[in-house]
Amino acid sequence: MFIRLLSYLKPYAAKLSITVVAIIIYAVFSSLSIWMVGPLFNLIFYPQNMTEQAVTNPISSHPLESESDFALDLKTKINSYVNSYIITDTRLGTLYRICIGILIVFFIKNVAYYLNLYMTSLIEQSVVRDIRNELFESIANLSLDYFNKSRVGTLISRLTNDVEIVNVAIAATFLNLIKDPLLLFIYLFIALVISWKLTIISLLVSLSMVFILYRIGKFLRKQSIQSQEKMARLISAIQETISGMRVVKAFATEEYETDKFKKESTDYHGTMSKVLVFRKLSSPISEMLGILAITIVLWYGGKQVIIDGSILPNEFIVYLFALFSMMQPLKAIGGHYTRIQEGLAAGERIFDVIDTVPMIINMDNAIIADGLRESIEFKNVSFDYGEGEILKNINLTIKSGDVIALVGPSGAGKSTLASLIPRFYDPSKGEILFDGKNLKELELKSLRRLTGYVTQEVILFNNTIRNNISYGRPDVSEEEIIKSAKMANAHDFIKEFPNGYDTEIGDRGTRLSGGQQQRISIARAILNNPPILIFDEATSSLDADSEKKVQEAIERLMKNRTVIVIAHRLSTIKNADKIIVLDNGVIVQSGTHEELLKKEGLFSKLYNIQFN
Ligand SMILES: Nc1ncnc2c1ncn2[C@@H]1O[C@H](COP(=O)(O)OP(=O)(O)O)[C@@H](O)[C@H]1O
Ligand SMILES: [Mg+2]
Structure with a gap:
């Protein structure tokens, strides 16, 4: 099912690969922008040893060998690499380089971000068009028996609503499914490099957050399917009343039709309100959970900085930034999951129509009729x-x-x-x-x-x-x-x-x-x-x-x-x-x-x- 939806992306493979490259660039430069906080912090708070620290091996500044050799080694490498570009003899020179560095990194990051969004919207709109055209063609080719059984409004809703939902699910979500996990992975990597112990604690808290979001998503999905059905009924009511307007006028049933419509409309409103209340709730809940995670980390990690000094202050700042940055993709992934589920449901309804085989079709070697002789x-x-x-x-x-x-x-x-x-x-x-x-x-x-x-x-x-x-x-x-x-x-x-x-x-x-x-x-x-x-x-x-x-x-x-x-x-x-x-x-x-x-x-x- 998901594979079938993704197959609509196939004609746009070239655009898609540009987008993916843009996403990767974006992710890399996002993390770079976080890493740069470290030197900046050092420059401002430790003016005297800025230059020496870049030269001396950071291991010596760690009194406790709590980190694994690999992580330490990597940290050192990245640090010295970044520093080699930034540190100069004078503090002013370093500040100048940091500023230029920030500008460049953010510029590239945003260009990549825009390129990604731009390409994604292009692909999205093309996919919507393709699905809608295919669906319309299928509907037009169905035989009359089908239309005896189905309501016009339902079919209109397939062509409008459901196609939109599928669109959101495939194009945007598919790409975000690359971006957000990638970002998450890079931030996680940064966090692990700085302190794996802290990271495990934060992960435990994060996982419980993901679980709660998953529960909300499941509930939303059920409601959302209901709301789609109700939307179809609403469109049906509109369509029937407008095309039967003469009868409505003749029988003076404006009020009756309006009441009938209002009932459907209220019904839809009820379901939709529930969906929205929970959808909106998921954001504050996840933020609160995120903040909970951060405060725990702040307390635990801060203690390590203040009391035993096993983490350097500038590293801790970078760590916190990485953790903060993790919240956004983490939150988004939960949302994508819900949207994919909604999209799959809509996709199923669409494919139901597309896959309906017309009862009346040509035989394989159909004969062309050119007149009635006998x-x-x-x-x-x-x-x-x-x-x-x-x-x-x-x-x-x-x-x-x-x-x-x-x-x-x-x-x-x-x-x-x-x-x-x-x-x-x-x-x-x-x-x-x-x-x-x-x-x-x-x-x-x-x-x-x-x-x-x-x-x-x-x-x-x-x-x-x-x-x-x-x-x-x-x-x-x-x-x-x-x-x-x-x-x-x-x-x-x-x-x-x-x-x-x-x-x-x-x-x-x-x-x-x-x-x-x-x-x-x-x-x-x-x-x-x-x-x-x-x-x-x-x-x-x-x-x-x-x-x-x-x-x-x-x-x-x-x-x-x-x-x-x-x-x-x-x-x-x-x-x-x-x-x-x-x-x-x-x-x-x-x-x-x-x-x-x-x-x-x-x-x-x-x-x-x-x-x-
Ligand atoms: N599309 C349809 N679906 C189901 N039943 C139908 C449909 N069209 C007609 N009927 C039923 O078939 C019967 C014959 O209808 P019809 O052929 O239109 O009769 P006539 O043209 O002689 O008035 C009627 O009982 C009618 O209810
Ligand atoms: Mg007749």
Whole structure:
């Protein structure tokens, strides 16, 4: 999981290595800046022996041989090395060198620090982009069944929130995971070189501090997962209310929706407050623990300086500085741990979506469909959305060039049956043959290019009329757009607009009437000149006048095409070659208008309800 997240860093390996180098430089110069405190301290407090001390072996100044030879040796080496650059004959000269040294060391340290931050942000933003793009692509390629099951808000939250969290976890934390332990290690090294006994005491105290921070982190992680879920619910609520604003207004449910939202919002606030209280608490707690450690060291080490002199005062100062400096990375490492855990949780949610295999995919050697020559044949087709069969054992042949009407009560399964033809779903039993080939063998895009789909619920995008008609085909010519608009009976009203085809139609086409929206969606469906057209109650929600215009367009389009019409008003399908009557997922009758009227049955019953 962590490895998979890290793999997103791979394309940025070059930048990453620069960052790592910068981090190392930063760490080295950080410790150098601490080491320089020693000579400075000596210069100020021991003016007389500054020069001699640099020359004499420090071992002689240690009355007790408490340190190991190796540590002492190293200490001496580092000291004489640093001193050889700093010490001059005069105190003023030494001060001058120390000042210059401080400036140089801090300058390099900060340049490296900035380089590190700069590179890290670059990488971070690139990684966010990559994950977000991959996620969006996966979502766009999922088949419809997935969207029946998931809430829009949840998906939006995956794309926004979760990607951000993952970002913080991988880029920043990954790099800090190099920096902070490295710093810690170097400071620890300095401390050990000066006095290993003191260091063991400080480490014991530090470890208990890390343990307490770990407990807080664990609690935070649980809360944080909860808060993410609640954030997703919040986004869902926002999204649903805004897209259903017309209904909210019509039913005057502003207050109801607001109350509902406030409840979710309060819920989120509750969890988040808990998270924040503890997150903020972790900083003062760790500082207090750190100070506790330092005072213990101050007491114990100070005694060694004052009473037995086993540690030199200037060394002790450097030691304290190193110990102080250790607190920051130590604190940070605890934080990284929490953030990585949060990131892993978010990453899991993201990969859940990315790894979902669409139900409807191409077969390996999918055949390109380039037209319907013979027929579409349903053979013993059954279908369910997951909870009970909606279509039961359907047998039906749609001949090329025929107009087939599907009628039946609402909920009978008409839309479901029609949606199997462009393979929005696969049958759960039986098969659909397209010119004798199983639908599943056809290349999806080519199949869908052959079918134009017009539904009762028109979905238009917030764009111009032109772009809505030419949706997905930016290279289409002006003539083609106008031709489709004319066939869909839309050209006349489009011309009337001051901006014509460049009119912006508003969110979901709200600036157009229902009939106008429907005619634009028809123009869009026929732009490709598809040989198969499906009209699913395309006129049902329209007023009489609009219905007439849309109906005219549909009839014009029926010529030379295979058409499936689902109609509510039975008068509109008189001329169909075959009428299929569906009830409860079963074909109960079929035949022409006249044949069906003569027989007793569901069709004549429905007809009588409408016309008598
Ligand atoms: N996306 C879906 N998920 C689950 N059930 C669905 C879905 N779409 C439709 N149904 C159910 O399938 C049945 C048939 O629906 P539908 O094909 O839309 O009927 P019709 O178009 O004849 O009114 C209904 O009981 C409906 O509740
Ligand atoms: Mg329907």
